[in-house]
């Protein structure tokens with residue numbers, strides 16, 4: 001799909017007999033499709049896929065001049081699943097009220113980083129400060145602040161901030177700082193999707 005026009009510009013059919021597994025079929029179809037577009041003179045700048053290991057490897061090795069991005073919706077779905085599982089544990093109940101905000105924050109981190117992968121990671125990690133009620137902090141010798149408007153004293157008092165030493169916060173921290181997630185976020189700062197994405201504002 002051409003992201004700019006949301007039009008399907010090409011598709012490939014792969015026969016079961018042509019590949020050893022469904023994973024291999026996906027890769028074969030992907031490569032044929034991409035090669036076809038390039039042969040036709042289409043200048044492909046960015047390709048967005050899910051996080052399939054074989055496609056990831058092929059993009060890195062064979063198409064290293066094309067920027068490879070991961071679909072934000074897919075990644076959010078997997079992060080959300082981990083968070084819900086954690087929040088369902090009795091000791092992590094405090095996490096429940098934050099689930100929607102954390103998802104929104106992931107989308108915001110990707111959509112507001114203007115293609116800068118490091119900035120995307122930094123914005124995502126800032127959640128660990130905000131969620132305990134800290135909106136200004138120091139990291140690697142630099143001052144950082146949240147990007148939201150300053151909270152009123154009343155807002156700051158009323159919000160149910162998490163406690164740094166609570167099991168819920170520790171669980172959250174391990175999910176937020178997961179090294180695979182941080183690595184993948186660097187490839188999500190162009191804010192692309194594999195399907196039609198409509199911003200609903202919700």
Ligand SMILES: [Zn+2]
Pocket residue numbers: 129130134135146147148
């Ligand atoms: Zn904040």
